[in-house]
Amino acid sequence: MSNRYAVILAAGQGTRMKSKLYKVLHPVCGKPMVQHVVDQVSSLKLEKLVTIVGHGAEKVREQLGDDVIYALQEEQLGTGHAVMQAEATLGDKEGITIVLCGDTPLITAETMQALLTQHEEEQAKVTVLTAHAEDPTGYGRIVRNDNGLVERIVEHKDATDEERLIQEINTGTYCFDNSALFQSLKKVGNDNVQGEYYLPDVIEILQQQGENIAAFQTPIFDETLGVNDRVALSEAERIMKSRINQHWMRQGVTIVDPTSTYISSDAVIGQDTVIYPGTIIEGTSQIGDDCMIGPHTEIISSTIGNETTIKQSVVHDSEIGNSVSIGPFSHIRPLSDIGNDVKIGNFVEVKKSTFGHGSKASHLSYIGDAEIGENVNLGCGSITVNYDGQNKHLTKVGSGSFIGCNSNLVAPVTVGENAYIAAGSTITEDVPGEALSIARARQTTKENYVQKLKDKMNEN
Structure with missing residues (x-):
C-alpha cells in the first residue's frame, strides 16, 4: 500500500x-x-x-x-x-x-x-x-x-x-x-x-x-452534499441526525420519535435505553444501559450510569450514577457528581456539588458548591447559601443527616453526620454530628391583633 x-x-x-x-x-x-x-x-x-x-x-x-x-x-x-x-x-x-x-x-x-x-x-x-x-x-x-x-x-x-x-x-x-x-x-x-x-x-x-x-x-x-448556505446546512443536519439515530436503534436503543430526537455524533448510548421525544444529547455524552431519558431533556457532555431516569431536565458536564432519578424540571449544572440511587426531584438545581449514594433532594432546592454525604435528606426549599457577593464557599453535609424544609445553610459551614436541622432554620455555624440545630425566631402570637388594628384605623 x-x-x-x-x-x-x-x-x-x-x-x-x-x-x-x-x-x-x-x-x-x-x-x-x-x-x-x-x-x-x-x-x-x-x-x-x-x-x-x-x-x-x-x-x-x-x-x-x-x-x-x-x-x-x-x-x-x-x-x-x-x-x-x-x-x-x-x-x-x-x-x-x-x-x-x-x-x-x-x-x-x-x-x-x-x-x-x-x-x-x-x-x-x-x-x-x-x-x-x-x-x-x-x-x-x-x-x-x-x-x-x-x-x-x-x-x-x-x-x-x-x-x-x-x-x-x-x-x-x-x-x-x-x-x-x-x-x-x-x-x-x-x-x-x-x-x-x-x-x-x-x-x-x-x-x-x-x-x-x-x-x-x-x-x-x-x-x-456540500453546504454553501443555511438551507443546505439544515439538510445536512437532517441527514446526519437520521444517520445517527438509525445507528443507535440498530445497536439496541429505543428512540420513540427519531424526528424529534437529536444525538451528537460523539455520544454513546447503551442497550435497552429508551429516548423519549424532544431529547437533545450533545457533546461526548455517555449514557448507560436501561436508562429512560426524556421527554424534553437536554444532556450535554455528561456521563449517565445504568438504569437512570432523567425527565424534562438539563444535565450539563456532570457525572450521574446508576439508578438515579432526576426531574421533572431539574437542572444539573457543570461539575456535579451524583452518586448511585440518588433522587433529584422537581425544580431542584445542583451546581458543582457531589451527592453521596442514596441521598435525596426531592423538590424546590438549590444545592451549589456542596459536598452532600450518603443517605442525606434535603427537605423542600433547602438552600446552600454559597455566595457572599465576591466568593463562593463550600457547604458540607455529613452522611445520614436530615435537613428540614426551608433551611438555609450559609457557607462556609459543615453539618456533621446524622445531624438534624429543624425546618425553617438559617444555619451559620457548624453543627456537630447527631445534633439537632434550631436557628429560627421564637414564635410570637398576638391575639385579637386584627380587631385592634381596625379600631385604630377607625379612630383616625
Whole structure:
C-alpha cells in the first residue's frame, strides 16, 4: 500500500451563509463541518493531513488543534490554487493524496476507503468520486468519452447546454497520484468564467497525457452534499441526525420519535435505553444501559450510569450514577457528581456539588458548591447559601443527616453526620454530628391583633 496523504479544502469564506461564523465551522449535529471531515479521513492511516485555510484561519486552527498541518491560501483563486498551497508539505512525496472539501460533513470513511481501493486497483493517476444527481444544477459534470472513460470535468457555469444534461456529477473529492497532482497543477490555467484555477482541470491535463483516469460512483448521494448556505446546512443536519439515530436503534436503543430526537455524533448510548421525544444529547455524552431519558431533556457532555431516569431536565458536564432519578424540571449544572440511587426531584438545581449514594433532594432546592454525604435528606426549599457577593464557599453535609424544609445553610459551614436541622432554620455555624440545630425566631402570637388594628384605623 502506498503512502497516503490528505488535503482538506477549508479556505472559502462562505458568503452565502450570511454569517460571522466561518463556513466550515458551522456545526452539524453539534460538531463543526470540517471536524466531521477530519475525523473521518483520519481513520485512513495517513502520513500527513494538510488543511488549507484562508478566511477565519485562526478559528479553524483553534478547532482542529495540532493534529493537522496548515497551509494558508491568502487569496481565494480557486480549488486548484488552494491545493497548490500544500506543495511545500507534499510536493516531493510519493504516494496517494485524497482531496476533500471541508464543507462536506456527510462523507464517510467507508466511502473514502472505497475510493482509495478503486484508485489502487486500477493504478490510476486520478480517481474521481462521482454521484448520480436527479437535479445536477450547480455541480460540475463528468464528461466521458465513447468508451465510458472519464475525459474531463466541466463546471456548471462553463458547461454547454448539452453538457448540463449530464446527471453524473463531480462531488469534489478525488484520489491523485501525488507527484502527478503537483506536476499537473503547474499547468492549470484560469481561462474560464470565474477566472479561477480549477482543480478538476488536472483531470483533463492527465487525460491528454494518456494517463489512466478512473471514477468511483458512490451509491449514497447524500454523502456528497456540500453546504454553501443555511438551507443546505439544515439538510445536512437532517441527514446526519437520521444517520445517527438509525445507528443507535440498530445497536439496541429505543428512540420513540427519531424526528424529534437529536444525538451528537460523539455520544454513546447503551442497550435497552429508551429516548423519549424532544431529547437533545450533545457533546461526548455517555449514557448507560436501561436508562429512560426524556421527554424534553437536554444532556450535554455528561456521563449517565445504568438504569437512570432523567425527565424534562438539563444535565450539563456532570457525572450521574446508576439508578438515579432526576426531574421533572431539574437542572444539573457543570461539575456535579451524583452518586448511585440518588433522587433529584422537581425544580431542584445542583451546581458543582457531589451527592453521596442514596441521598435525596426531592423538590424546590438549590444545592451549589456542596459536598452532600450518603443517605442525606434535603427537605423542600433547602438552600446552600454559597455566595457572599465576591466568593463562593463550600457547604458540607455529613452522611445520614436530615435537613428540614426551608433551611438555609450559609457557607462556609459543615453539618456533621446524622445531624438534624429543624425546618425553617438559617444555619451559620457548624453543627456537630447527631445534633439537632434550631436557628429560627421564637414564635410570637398576638391575639385579637386584627380587631385592634381596625379600631385604630377607625379612630383616625
